[in-house]
Amino acid sequence: MKKKNPALVYSLIRGATAAAVAVLALASGAASADELPCEAPGRLVPISGKILTNALGPGDTLGVLAGKIDGMPSLKCGIHGKAFFNPDGSFGGFTHTLVCDDVVPAQYGGERIHTQAVSISRFSSVPDFRSCGIPGLEFGSFTEVSDPQSGRGIFSPTGGGRLYIDGTVNCAGAVDMKFTGKVCLVP
Template sequence: MVTKKNRRGMSLVVCLVLLISHTNVSAVCPENTRSIDVTGKIYNNAVTLGTTLGTMHLVYGKNEKLKCGILGSGGAGQDGTLSFIHTIVCDDKFDTGINNETIHSQLTLNTSGSGVFQLCDSGNPEGGVYGVFNEASIPLFGRGIFQNVAGGEILIEGSINCQFAVDMEFKGHVCLPGQ
């Protein structure tokens, strides 16, 4: 028998589950670092087997917008698994504090995921596959605004077409020194 007390208890549990599922628990960073949000879009092409090259529109923090290049090296397995190292270099000028030199921000990511792909029809001059995929990227190395990156996670949703155009959207965070 469901009583009012049981319904209230069940409602509380459902509310807590929904709240927890919508909380960005992956935004937890190591001690003495802070979480900085990153979002954006990537437009690239597969240029050779296992290599992608393209552009990234990146929003860093609240509203800092950067244009970046992105180079991917890796590939897809027969089972739809994906594994890439992505290197991103942006159009900003970061002051190193050394001899008035500037550098461009860079972020290197270890990316893995899976997708659902189908062969393109034989009449397509490019051949290949088309489909959709999901990936997760973990920061490995950074320069400029990403100097001393200490973790984070960036979630990616994307698609590839028979002409090897790859479009992606991403959202996540990076962990950087400071409070």
């Protein structure tokens, strides 16, 4: 596969997150075509919502996630994105970590914790980006797939499920995304 345009990679790092949020990439190191299983005693449930983030600098984003899980109160979470690269140096995607405003009992020790999830997000198709007229800055739309890798609180410690994300990025580095999919919850 040929190397990505450095301006495009810089744009992706500055603006594009993902949600979450891991995406099935068209490049090497892509996420598996299959979603991660939901290990017992977890159960797979529908989730949907939106993510709003801003670029903090090259490779970092920070924002908020508002989501609805089937039969549960709405989620309100902070989300941090950290870019990663494939072994060949091409842009790989984002590792997204979210922490929510709920309080749930920990499984061990009787402590209370906040729900957290870590997910790997990759582009699922070639992004539609255009130049902002400033070198290295682009705007446009993208689609991603995000695979939860681990969790705590209401999310399974082993991850599971898959999210599908549609997003846009503007010349100021603001990223707006909508997502749907399934996640693995623990009882």
